[in-house]
Amino acid sequence: MILEFIFGRYCIFCQAIISDGHMCSKCKKDLPYTDREVIKIKEDDNYLSVKSVFYYEDYIMDSIYRFKYKNRKHYAKYYARYMKSIIDNRFDVITYVPISKKRLKERGYNQAEVLAKELGKLINIEVKELIYRHKDTQKLRNKGVEARKNIIEGVFRKKCMVKGKKILLIDDIYTTGTTLNECSKVLNGNNVHCLTLACGKNTKKS
Ligand SMILES: [Zn+2]
Numbered sequence: 001m002i003l004e005f006i007f008g009r010y011c012i013f014c015q016a017i018i019s020d021g022h023m024c025s026k027c028k029k030d031l032p033y034t035d036r037e038v039i040k041i042k043e044d045d046n047y048l049s050v051k052s053v054f055y056y057e058d059y060i061m062d063s064i065y066r067f068k069y070k071n072r073k074h075y076a077k078y079y080a081r082y083m084k085s086i087i088d089n090r091f092d093v094i095t096y097v098p099i100s101k102k103r104l105k106e107r108g109y110n111q112a113e114v115l116a117k118e119l120g121k122l123i124n125i126e127v128k129e130l131i132y133r134h135k136d137t138q139k140l141r142n143k144g145v146e147a148r149k150n151i152i153e154g155v156f157r158k159k160c161m162v163k164g165k166k167i168l169l170i171d172d173i174y175t176t177g178t179t180l181n182e183c184s185k186v187l188n189g190n191n192v193h194c195l196t197l198a199c200g201k202n203t204k205k206s
Helices: 002-007 025-030 058-069 075-085 101-107 111-123 145-152 178-186
Strands: 038-043 046-055 093-096 131-133 156-158 166-174 191-199
Touching (some): 046 178, 058 075, 058 166, 058 191, 093 111, 111 166, 145 178, 156 178, 166 178, 178 191
Parallel strands (some): 166 191
Antiparallel strands (some): 038 046
16 A cells, blocks of 8 residues: 555654654553553443543544544554454454544545454454434534533434344544443444543543
């Protein structure tokens, strides 16, 4: 791939020039790994398990920004390796948080889908589009928990019948858990676990 050739010489996190691989030795050592922490979102007496590889800060923020908005789609191949490293369960199927048609058109790809597909290849599990968005929403960024809930409620629908499966739900960033929670509600009747590349700083243990 030409892009890989062009970008391959730079660390995908801090963009330092490197001779091989995809990251520099400093990032390897200093990136804000979550140490496999499991976050549990509590809603309606149900707990949803969420695992994230990194905290969403510093170079992780910059790297994900390039992945989503600066056409560095190929980063997903490397991100998926980290995601694989914190999975300790076997799943029946992998799915992902859908984005709206409008956003898909603007960006050209759904970053969560790209991550899910790279991960699926690595762990040899089928990736299926189980959920879709039936309406566009405003961006959730900078919105509080309650506002997010109101915006996102009822936005997702089940795309196909699936029951009694162990599902791994993928997204790029976990912030308040509103989106993941809403998606998991749609997948009721299944055992849903969430995995994201990064999670917000406010989820950090103090
Ligand atoms: Zn680096």
